[in-house]
Amino acid sequence: MRVLMWINSGSEIPGGHRVQLQQTARALRALGVEVDEHDGPFLPDGDWDIVHGFQLSAGEVAQARQQGFPVAMSTIYVGLAYGTAAGGGGPTLRDGAGRTYRGMRYLRASLRGREPLTRLATLEMEDQLDRMRAWSMADVLLPNAEGEARHIRDDLGVLTQTSIVPNAIDARLFAPGFDRPRLAGTVLSVGRIEPHKGQLAVIEALRGLPDVTLTIVGPTHPHHREYANLCRTAATDNVTLLSGVEHNELPDLYARHHTHVLASWYETTGLVSLEAAASGCTIVTTDRGHAREYLGDDARYCDPADPATIRQTTLAALGDSASASLRDRVTSQFTWEDTARATLAAYERVVALRGPRTSAAAD
Template sequence: MKVLYQIRKDFMDNLAGDSIVFLNLRKHLQDQGIKIDICTDENINIKSYDLVHIFNTIRTRESYGFMKNAKQHNKKVVLTPIYWDLRDYFTQTDQIVKKEAWEKSEDKRKYLFENCDMYLPHCEGEAELIRNNYRVNTKYVIIPYGVDESFKNGNKNYIRDKYGVEEYILCVGRIHHQKNQLNLMKAMSNERIPIVLVGSINDKRYYRDCMSQKKENIMILQDVKREALKSIYKGALLHVLPSWIEYPGLVSLEAGIAGCKVVSTEIGSAKEVLADYADYCNPSNIDSIYNAIMSALHKTSTTDLRNYIEENYTWHKIAKKAIEAYHSLI
């Protein structure tokens, strides 16, 4: 089987969740014998491929072009939506221009869901949103997002040895309004426990706002390598992701399999994916973020979350489900 993977042109320069899903699914499918090429050109000659797999319906321009090209050549198309309805998020955070842009792209989004032969939502909640918002009856198969099992491995003393910090709260994610580090900092402003933020600066204005709240117990680390991140997870008391929306937050899976307690936003699909193995907070409510963190900190550590993730969300197992979905179309 020969499959063409297509995604936005900047998927490596602007690394985000869709990039991680794309790269890991490709790697593990190739490990299981599937031939996969990558192309970000909308006009590529796709005659030699059995199947086209398109990623991302949040940013529609490129995906729309990929779909038109595939349909013109009568190719079967699988779509990984990486979708959630972001209109409420844009409204709550006063991002009116982005909300308007979202609404202008809805016709393209509907075209994608109507014209793919199968879409692969990561959970039933995502599938339900797509059915309700676009009134489509397209076939779908639930294919969760996965986690690299190597995140189980790490040196828990990495941060202590490198920075002299022990027993810290961790938040991994680009420094951006959506990730809500500012409200995390506000929520923990009266606590002395160290907080380690790991992520690139994705929004300079928002970063300046965060720096205005920064206290001595807050450390911001950029350009952290993958191997170091494994150890940073390993040494944390807990990982908190108080985002305005997550679907579900790949770093929560990484933290969980590393053995961290996890606090997640309640908005998006995290509750369906992480179930009762995590604590949840309202990202707009400072007290909610604080209380969820305190609740998690005082819980006895167990391996329940790690075992649950290993059983359900490793890329090796998820790749097998994707292969079954491919074969059902060909």
């Protein structure tokens, strides 16, 4: 099996999408798959059995299809309600997150005038239509959760076959820290610094707690440096912000903190929550998205819009003991080896159904 893993949009932004691509590629190579990785807007020259796209546009998917390559797409879809208000029925948590986020974007645009407001609405519609076209042209979609697959179908009407591929961690890297002693009242939050991840709300939620220390770790999103400055300004004496941490330094950080908090507006999974759970942290995560499919009742769930609930769930988690059952579930079901096997099975089904490659480039 020969595979091209291709990312374009967002390739310059650090985060879970990059980790997912790189770690899946590494684990596939261990299974004997030949994997090439590519960043950029144009399909490179080469001969593969399948192209695996991450955040590709419809035009980029079309390039692969025109060359006769079947296409698998990792969706990393946060749900339509995150960007637009859902209609019909009563409000849900998911709808509320979408309305709040979208409302802030439209308020900022409206304050600048009619033209920026019209431009935002047009771009939002174009982005959504492009995603629908790209995923409809693909041969298989690889969401990370059943809920994600359902939202792709229900929100967008995309009926492309799906194959659930779990998000994962390197269990050998993180699990050894599970039994390490850690100080009471220590809270960690790992993630790219941006409004979506909600670090400012966590800082505000834990302000004024003399027995609680908070460490925030992550690179600043290149488009949200102002938000990072707000976090630094809001940080009190009990808050430490670390930006230059390599991935292999994270296990020690997890193992020195009692509780990990991820108060994002939406998470399909939250790789850092899986890493922290394997490392022996108690877990607080967002109630928006699909983390419950992975963490079940072994985590506490907060409302990212309400610092009071972040505070309450974090204080409760600081009184909990680490869950060995969650550690065992993560390290046995959500490893990159599991991800690679599920990914390879999806590739093989698509290639078998498509048959020999036929295109002008293949002649």
